[in-house]
Amino acid sequence: LADEEAVLILEKTPIREDTLAELFSGSRLKLEMRNDIYSTYRLQAPPHLNEIKTTLVCPATEKHVKKYQRQESFLVEETGEDYRSITLPYIQKQSFSLQWVYNILEKKAEADRIVYEDPDPVVGFVLLPDFKWDQKQVDDLYLIAIVHPRDIKSLRDLTSEHLPLLQNIFQKGKEAIRQRYNLPASKLRVYLHYQPSYYHLHVHFTKLGYEAPGCGVERAHLLADVIQNLQSDSHYYKTRTLYFPLRADDGLLSKFKEAGRL
Ligand code: M7G
Numbered sequence: 253l254a255d256e257e258a259v260l261i262l263e264k265t266p267i268r269e270d271t272l273a274e275l276f277s278g279s280r281l282k283l284e285m286r287n288d289i290y291s292t293y294r295l296q297a298p299p300h301l302n303e304i305k306t307t308l309v310c311p312a313t314e315k316h317v318k319k320y321q322r323q324e325s326f327l328v329e330e331t332g333e334d335y336r337s338i339t340l341p342y343i344q345k346q347s348f349s350l351q352w353v354y355n356i357l358e359k360k361a362e363a364d365r366i367v368y369e370d371p372d373p374v375v376g377f378v379l380l381p382d383f384k385w386d387q388k389q390v391d392d393l394y395l396i397a398i399v400h401p402r403d404i405k406s407l408r409d410l411t412s413e414h415l416p417l418l419q420n421i422f423q424k425g426k427e428a429i430r431q432r433y434n435l436p437a438s439k440l441r442v443y444l445h446y447q448p449s450y451y452h453l454h455v456h457f458t459k460l461g462y463e464a465p466g467c468g469v470e471r472a473h474l475l476a477d478v479i480q481n482l483q484s485d486s487h488y489y490k491t492r493t494l495y496f497p498l499r500a501d502d503g504l505l506s507k508f509k510e511a512g513r514l
Contacts (some may be wrong), residue, residue, distance in 0.1 A: 391459065
């Protein structure tokens with residue numbers, strides 16, 4: 253795009269129940285085939301009901317291009333020592349810029365999208381729609397809570413000292429979602445990713461029943477479990493072996509291979 257590398261993501265948005273009547277009355281139907289009680293058609297919807305959610309990353313780094321390419325993954329086993337000797341030095345040099353996160357925290361971007369904020373510098377956070385969610389329907393609800401403190405990279409940095417922050421996000425985040433979207437806590441999947449893509453602590457809130465990308469057991473850690481684990485052992489995430497998938501061309505995978513850990 254204008255001599256710069258770019259990633260462009262095109263996604264057909266879900267069909268919404270509240271637009272069905274208009275979809276049926278305003279579309280053109282072309283019959284493809286009919287056989288007994290079966291028939292298939294091509295339906296041409298009115299343009300405003302036929303939008304494509306479009307996400308652009310530009311200029312995109314090589315790492316962005318790789319993140320969005322379809323690739324084989326490998327499960328990595330990371331001890332606490334592996335984290336300190338392999339992962340930490342790698343992410344200190346190689347991770348994605350956090351500028352978009354700081355823009356949100358400083359209200360330089362997406363300020364009008366904020367659903368809830370607790371401005372406290374130690375236990376505070378900003379809750380807003382993830383850019384994967386077009387907010388057209390609650391069925392695929394996806395919000396993120398980004399913490400105000402800037403020194404917590406990921407799950408690995410958490411100790412019992414952070415329990416007030418985590419409990420605050422859990423309680424106030426659920427309450428804000430109940431008020432705004434009329435969804436009770438029992439309909440929410442609240443979790444952290446390990447490894448995340450962005451090393452500034454954030455929590456994912458997705459609707460139960462929606463298979464959000466990255467909500468599988470190999471990457472998602474339920475916030476409720478994280479809180480309990482830290483309550484029973486302050487250094488749980490410093491000492492445990494953690495498992496996560498890495499894509500074939502991820503530089504971190506090469507580091508694990510070089511260290512003979514894969
Ligand atoms: P992650 O676990 O670090 O990485 O989550 P993942 O992208 O591999 O899941 C970061 C989350 O932030 C993801 O769910 C992204 O969709 C979301 N996200 C990323 N960016 C660059 C933005 C942004 O600019 N705005 C918003 N609102 N969300 C973003």
